[in-house]
Amino acid sequence: MKPHKHRQDTEAVRGGTDLSKKNGPLSTPIYQTSTFEVTDNEQQLRATPTDMFYTRYGNPTNTVAEKRIAELEGVDAALLFASGMGAITTSVLALLKSGDHIVAQRDIYGGATKFLTQWLPKLGIETTLVDTVEYDQHARAIRPNTRMLYLESPTNPTLRVVDLRKVAALARQHNLITLIDSTFATPINARPAEFGIDLVMHSGTKYFGGHSDLICGAVAGRADLIHEIHSTRTTLGGVMDPHAAWLLLRGIKTLAVRVQRQNLNALRIAQFLARHPKVKRVHYPFLEGHPQHALALEQMQGGGGVLSFEVDGSGDDARKLSEALHLFTLAPSLGGVDSLVCIPVLTSHAMISADQRQKMGITEQLIRISVGIENADDLIADLEQALAVVSSARQHAEVG
Numbered sequence: 450m451k452p453h454k455h456r457q458d459t460e461a462v463r464g465g466t467d468l469s470k471k472n473g474p475l476s477t478p479i480y481q482t483s484t485f486e487v488t489d490n491e492q493q494l495r496a497t498p499t500d501m502f503y504t505r506y507g508n509p510t511n512t513v514a515e516k517r518i519a520e521l522e523g524v525d526a527a528l529l530f531a532s533g534m535g536a537i538t539t540s541v542l543a544l545l546k547s548g549d550h551i552v553a554q555r556d557i558y559g560g561a562t563k564f565l566t567q568w569l570p571k572l573g574i575e576t577t578l579v580d581t582v583e584y585d586q587h588a589r590a591i592r593p594n595t596r597m598l599y600l601e602s603p604t605n606p607t608l609r610v611v612d613l614r615k616v617a618a619l620a621r622q623h624n625l626i627t628l629i630d631s632t633f634a635t636p637i638n639a640r641p642a643e644f645g646i647d648l649v650m651h652s653g654t655k656y657f658g659g660h661s662d663l664i665c666g667a668v669a670g671r672a673d674l675i676h677e678i679h680s681t682r683t684t685l686g687g688v689m690d691p692h693a694a695w696l697l698l699r700g701i702k703t704l705a706v707r708v709q710r711q712n713l714n715a716l717r718i719a720q721f722l723a724r725h726p727k728v729k730r731v732h733y734p735f736l737e738g739h740p741q742h743a744l745a746l747e748q749m750q751g752g753g754g755v756l757s758f759e760v761d762g763s764g765d766d767a768r769k770l771s772e773a774l775h776l777f778t779l780a781p782s783l784g785g786v787d788s789l790v791c792i793p794v795l796t797s798h799a800m801i802s803a804d805q806r807q808k809m810g811i812t813e814q815l816i817r818i819s820v821g822i823e824n825a826d827d828l829i830a831d832l833e834q835a836l837a838v839v840s841s842a843r844q845h846a847e848v849g
């Protein structure tokens with residue numbers, strides 16, 4: 450693993466840029482071009498493997514963002530994609546072939562579940578879903594043709610935390626590639642490569658962008674794997690536009706301060722909800738009583754800005770509550786400066802079967818909130834007034 454040159458909050462602002470003294474723009478220029486001019490065909494050949502050949506292969510604005518993400522994760526290299534799903538699908542298709550097998554946690558983003566269980570079988574790649582935190586199940590599911598452990602931590606939307614040391618050791622023992630969706634953690638709260646994970650994926654749409662104004666994906670990790678994925682990205686074509694990559698760079702500059710504030714806000718809200726008589730259960734890794742609380746404290750610097758909770762009522766109560774909120778905007782997505790609310794059965798996990806959702810603990814009463822950087826007291830007051838729409842009441846919530 451490549452050692453960090455600086456701490457994460459410094460890399461967020463300066464990562465990927467040249468720190469030597471020179472005359473030039475402070476802000477990375479946007480190379481808004483599809484192609485690059487050369488003087489002769491000799492130079493054309495030399496340009497082909499660089500980021501100044503053709504933008505589907507690479508682009509200098511994107512390169513700065515890719516280097517910054519690699520430095521934040523403490524790995525060799527990173528790649529940007531048109532979306533988080535683009536990062537997942539391209540990486541898996543780059544590294545696996547027909548006849549291969551994947552072991553994946555059951556609790557993962559619904560779009561990833563759909564790709565693994567409904568789409569990959571068409572190409573002869575099978576996936577076995579296992580209980581996220583039952584590592585014996587992970588081990589038992591490994592077959593001679595298994596190539597990858599597909600992971601996500603904390604999970605969407607029930608915030609389970611995966612023991613990264615354990616899964617990395619299991620992968621080493623069986624010579625498997627580990628790919629983790631670390632969108633919920635961000636490199637500010639966890640750096641999976643430090644625990645031996647090979648590839649770290651992000652929906653950059655979320656915390657990296659941070660302002661709910663762009664769509665992007667990223668994969669960071671070992672140079673040999675990134676090289677394979679780059680070649681597949683060029684073929685499949687799911688690259689990020691340089692203009693959006695510039696917005697991403699601007700977003701990442703404030704990643705550390707945003708996430709630190711979101712950690713504080715979300716913890717206070719989780720504590721408030723856990724005490725509320727109309728809340729049945731709260732899922733937040735930094736809340737005492739969470740089943741992986743000790744592991745979360747060991748592996749993570751903060752619990753992140755997302756939490757979910759079940760109202761003590763019906764699915765209809767959950768819907769009404771989400772509509773009664775004013776400061777939490779009813780919209781899918783997460784990780785931005787504006788607080789959002791959504792009902793996972795209608796959004797992030799609408800595309801998977803009710804049976805799968807039930808196994809993942811995603812009920813109709815579950816509400817997911819993404820806590821922004823507004824004032825925590827205002828956010829709590831908003832939740833307090835909206836909880837009035839739920840008719841039942843109990844003594845205190847369960848955590849986990």
Ligand SMILES: Cc1ncc(COP(=O)(O)O)c(C=O)c1O
Pocket residue numbers: 532533534535558560605630632633651652653654664665666782797
């Ligand atoms: C945890 C997680 N991973 C991946 C994705 C997919 O990312 P994108 O929407 O950028 O394709 C999402 C989107 O909600 C997500 O929440």
